[in-house]
Amino acid sequence: MSRVIELGELPHGGEARPVAEPPRPPARLIRMALLGCLALVTLAGAAPLAHRPAGVLVPAPQSASFVVVAGRLVVADGPGTVGRGGRAVTGHRLPGGETAWQFLLPAGDHVLGLSTVAGLLLVTSSPTGAGDTRSTALDPASGTVRWQHTGYPVPTQEGGVLFETPRADGSGTLRAVDPASGAARWSLPLPGNGVAYRTGDRGVREVVLVTADGRVEVHDADSGALRHTGRVPPAADGVSYRFTQVVADLLLVDAEPDRVAAYDLAGLRRRWSVPVPARGAGWFADCAGVICLHRQAAGVGVFDPATGRQLWTDERWLRVNPIGARLLAAAPGFGSEEELVTLDPATGRVLARFGRWRLSGTDRLAARQLGFRRLPDDRMLVAELDVPAGRIRFRAVLVGTWDDCADAGRALVCLRPSGGLVVWPVDP
Template sequence: MTGPVIDLGDLRHQPEPDTLPRPPRASGRPLRCALVLLFVLVTLVAAGPLPRRAVQTLPAQVGSEALVAGDLFLVIDPITTQTGQRRLAAFRLPGGEPAWQTPLPADGQSWWVTPLDGTLLATGHRSNPDGESTVTVALDRATGAYRWQQPGSPVLLADGNLLLQSTDAGGSGTMRAVDPCCGTVRWQLSTPPADVTYRAVDGLVDRVVFSSANGPTEVRDALTGTVLARTDLRTPGGGAYASVQVVDDLLLTVGGVPATVTAYGLDRLDRRWSTIAEGSLYSTECTPVICLQTRSGGVRAIDLDAGRELWSSERWGWVWPYADRLLATTLSSAGPGAEELVVLDPPTGRVLAELGRWELASFRVDGTVVGLRRHPNGGLLIAELDVHAGTARLLDVLPDATGECQSSPGRLLCRRFDGSYGLWQLPD
């Protein structure tokens, strides 16, 4: 299965000085020499003409959405007065030759595509006064031929099937597991108005949690639909919790007065621990710790086993785990576009490295991230951010790129000034 591509949208910051990210907090002559060389390289780039790397131009209309799926460039065209509906077109890479095109159902306002082996799952979402609707269409990857269609948005299950959930205007809906080859329903159930949370292991879902702040919480086996546990998790005084998060084998609730984080065993909903966390709004997974986002915008980290607070900081806007580290944005830079990135040590919150201001184009399994930002002379500056080492390595300057970048192995797809897309080969 081809992994999803992360697209963080246009860069909205004004051109910034071409400053370098700070290295990890270490000393030594080799590190200083490397920084000097990198500084010289960036200075030369800023002072002289921009390099002209070979680029493959790929067609796209203004308002279209695009991604790379292996050897295919996929474009979802916008609705026009001539067409009345959207169209998915595929082009073969690396040459960009047209492969196939197919119309998409008219009830989708926004679309995204998920590659799955020999299938492309095109999911459309529409908001209207009567509520929201989502539909998923399965297409043959080689020809674009229609295979099947089901309501709902898909997630991949641990047994290879797909789980799709759809809701009506009142919040009730249907959840069904289907075979990705032909859309055959394996099981289905009616769902009450509730928040839905998944537990995924290596990106594959095996548990589904239905939770309501004013009702019972229910845990089901995602492979069979079987109920594993069902109980009321509201506080004895009737106070409602604000959020539910699944981390490893725990279900966490945040809420009440005073704000309290409570952990339950996922499959039995047996209470494990509880701790006061004033000002906390919700929890996020920061393996091997749990991060609590506070009302003031700061972060608290607590121990996964006992709920003990390990550290807290009002400096970080967003924190998420990656490559056995935590990536964090500074609160002062939080928002759309490029942000100041730092690497944290999960158990202590200690700053291990300051990477500088970047927008993220992708995450890689080797612990590196592709970062980009505006170059003072135009175009985008591209760098490889190594989270393990806490370093940034300049890769290239793309003079014709404007943003909407997506990275795949060895390649970077970005929108160009004329509305088309460019596919650049990234250097090793």
């Protein structure tokens, strides 16, 4: 049984009063209502355990990578198997867990990650010694190889895929590929200091190349067409830029000592500059219409992208992630669980509180996040956190300790710390 908790939003500014305030119930009734809610929460998680069949065991090594795509659970050897010969990628049917196919990487390769593009499974691997990263596209239903390309995959906003192939000598190539056929669409040489991307909610929209002398090229991510070109002032040391980043519609460069300057991508007009923490002590990010400066230890500062004016700062947050028009912020909690809230990006005001959870490590930008909370008697509560709506929906209570889970609709797929996956049937 699934149960929904409506968190709602806090009053604007925390001080607004309703026009007519209803009478408050006696304290005894409040206590009884709270006890009743606690009982409902406990039953909502515990009752399904007595009626549902046991989970289905699926073989998986310790720290395995896994993904659910097109009705298949795909499992790959994880980082713990590097150097020990593990190179198998296996597709299992859901919800039964039966083996559907197996793909073997070349001898000496190991898996870097699993991802999806245009309904295909991408297996990214690397040789143990020298050699290029390789990405292999598989049909998730049959395991059939569709195509292969060298490089690490980067999805685009329009459903395409880019492959980065940097070289140790500073050279390299960026190649765009049609995911349906594997045919190359276009390619560009990479400058020595790498490439920056202007991203949308589903992937890269524009590719931004900045050379050491300040020449800037902005290309469409899917067609490769040159949209804009121009220059920014040379790097402060006269050699090369140590920092180039695209955030929203701005190019950020370290053109001055201890400051970062922002340039409009379309015309490369300088908008503003701000002081930055010591090198490596922070990073910028697009935060739902504002710009966040994350500090390495803790805390975040938020800036107006048009003027560079600081809108607010808060030392409580370990990190904030943009999800739709809100920010999901995390404060220290207990162990690996964090206190999660949603914020208004422009003001930093708390809109909803989710309580203490550990989030799944899959897609941190998804509107619905999978959260885990330890319960007494060696149990774990699994819930879906709907960030835009500010709601929590319970999915299951599992016995034991689990590294991570993936939501497969009518099943949860969870990984044991010691290895092995279990497919648990749940309500969709």
